[in-house]
Amino acid sequence: xxxxxxxxxxxSCKSYDGRKxxxxxLEKILEAGRLAPTAKNQQExxxxxxxxxxxxxxxxxxxxxxxNAGVCLLVTYDKNNVYTYxxxxxxxxxxxATIVATHLMLAATNEGVDNCWLNCIDIARxxxxxxxxxxxxxxxxxxLGYRSEGTGPLANHASRKPLTExxxxx
Numbered sequence: 001x002x003x004x005x006x007x008x009x010x011x012s013c014k015s016y017d018g019r020k021x022x023x024x025x026l027e028k029i030l031e032a033g034r035l036a037p038t039a040k041n042q043q044e045x046x047x048x049x050x051x052x053x054x055x056x057x058x059x060x061x062x063x064x065x066x067x068n069a070g071v072c073l074l075v076t077y078d079k080n081n082v083y084t085y086x087x088x089x090x091x092x093x094x095x096x097a098t099i100v101a102t103h104l105m106l107a108a109t110n111e112g113v114d115n116c117w118l119n120c121i122d123i124a125r126x127x128x129x130x131x132x133x134x135x136x137x138x139x140x141x142x143x144l145g146y147r148s149e150g151t152g153p154l155a156n157h158a159s160r161k162p163l164t165e166x167x168x169x170x
Contacts, residue, residue, distance in 0.1 A: 001110045010106065011153035013067065013114035016145035020051060020070040025111050029144070030073075032107030036100040039083040039092030045100045046136060048074040055130075059141060062126040065118045069143035072118075074126070075101045076136040097139040104142055114151075116143040 001009075021029075026049070033047055050059055050072040059066045066072060075097050082091040101117065108115045118141040126138055 006106055006109050008158075010109040010115075011157050012116040013069075013143065013145070013147050013151060014116065015148040015151040016067050016069045016114065016143065017148045018068050018070055019146050021113055021144050025113060026071065026144075028111055029104055029107045029113065033073075033075075033100045033104040036096075036103040038096040038099070042081055042083055042092060042096065044078045044081040044093055045097045046076045046078065047100070047104070048076070048130065048132075050074055050130075050141075058126075058129040061129055062122045063118050063120055063141060065116065065120050066143055067116065068148075069116070069145040071144040073101075073104055073142040073144065074130065075104070075139045075142065076132065077139060078133075078135050079137050080135045093137060094139055097137075101140050101142060108142070108144055113144050114147045115145075118143060 030047060030049075033045075036045075038044065050056060051070070056066065056069075056072065059072050077093040077097040079091075079093055082093040082096075084091045105115050105117060121138065121141060123138050126132070127134075127136075132138070
């Protein structure tokens with residue numbers, strides 16, 4: 001799919017039919033995440049593929065927003081392996097994992113897989129339920145699947161403020 005079309009057509013799906021994403025398609029999506037840039041090429045992110053009934057039930061325990069998706073990707077970063085910016089307390093962890101997650105989201109759309117970025121997560125419980133290492137910080141969960149019949153973008157999906165309101169040239 002042409003990139004502009006991917007960006008225009010992608011929406012946060014809120015109802016899936018429960019079908020799994022086939023392995024070949026999932027691998028293409030994961031490869032797009034692997035190719036995402038990270039600060040100093042630290043590659044501090046980690047992606048957990050949550051596809052078993054047990055793992056999906058845990059997603060339901062930590063978020064009300066799985067919407068019956070057949071697969072979820074839990075994206076984290078290693079807080080002990082980040083680039084700390086000079087003169088700052090900020091580091092690359094969350095932003096790099098966010099870039100990876102965005103690549104996953106757009107690649108899924110390109111492959112015809114609907115998706116929704118979940119940030120409504122009980123982080124502490126997710127750490128516990130998925131037995132994540134203490135050095136990993138959760139950034140998001142990405143629902144993946146195929147929309148239920150009649151599901152589409154919200155009515156205001158295409159409504160965007162003009163660039164003149166959102167961009168300042170200096």
